[in-house]
Amino acid sequence: MTIPTTAGTGAEVTPFATVWDHGMHKKHSLAGPLMFPDIALLDASLSLTLPEEATLYPGLDAVSHALESLWNRNCTPISRALALESLKLTVEALPVALRTPADQVAREKMQTASLMSGPAISQTRTAVAHSVSYPLTTHFDVPHGWPAASRCRCCWR
Numbered sequence: 001m002t003i004p005t006t007a008g009t010g011a012e013v014t015p016f017a018t019v020w021d022h023g024m025h026k027k028h029s030l031a032g033p034l035m036f037p038d039i040a041l042l043d044a045s046l047s048l049t050l051p052e053e054a055t056l057y058p059g060l061d062a063v064s065h066a067l068e069s070l071w072n073r074n075c076t077p078i079s080r081a082l083a084l085e086s087l088k089l090t091v092e093a094l095p096v097a098l099r100t101p102a103d104q105v106a107r108e109k110m111q112t113a114s115l116m117s118g119p120a121i122s123q124t125r126t127a128v129a130h131s132v133s134y135p136l137t138t139h140f141d142v143p144h145g146w147p148a149a150s151r152c153r154c155c156w157r
Helices: 052-071 077-099 104-124 128-140
Strands: 016-021 026-031
Touching: 016 128, 026 128, 052 077, 052 104, 052 128, 077 104
Parallel strands: none
Antiparallel strands: 016 026
16 A cells, blocks of 8 residues: 655656665666555645755646656657646646645645656656656666655665
């Protein structure tokens, strides 16, 4: 069972996990069908008190996952539909969640957007944008998800 406490990566419904080794400037990935959770519970109330960065960076990661899914050579009609709906919800909800952190509806939309970007990126896999982001995160602390890059857990469950 997975219960996301931020809204961004969609990791709660993917077969992926990552371990970041900042000392060696490396990201290690784990993947496999047994990593899919049996249940993913969304409870937007868990995100109502998140600080701005913990809302923004995962939200931008959801955007990245959705966009990468759209222009990926492995894109399918289903991954495209999920990615487009994820982007629509994020465009509606992320500015509201940043402006009014306690807005339950915006937080629910962000969790749904994140959840939809997960299966999209699971189908297509990440592309060059994510490959470029890993050294930026490990060498220069450019945020990738949340928390800040030096403690990145954006894809952890």
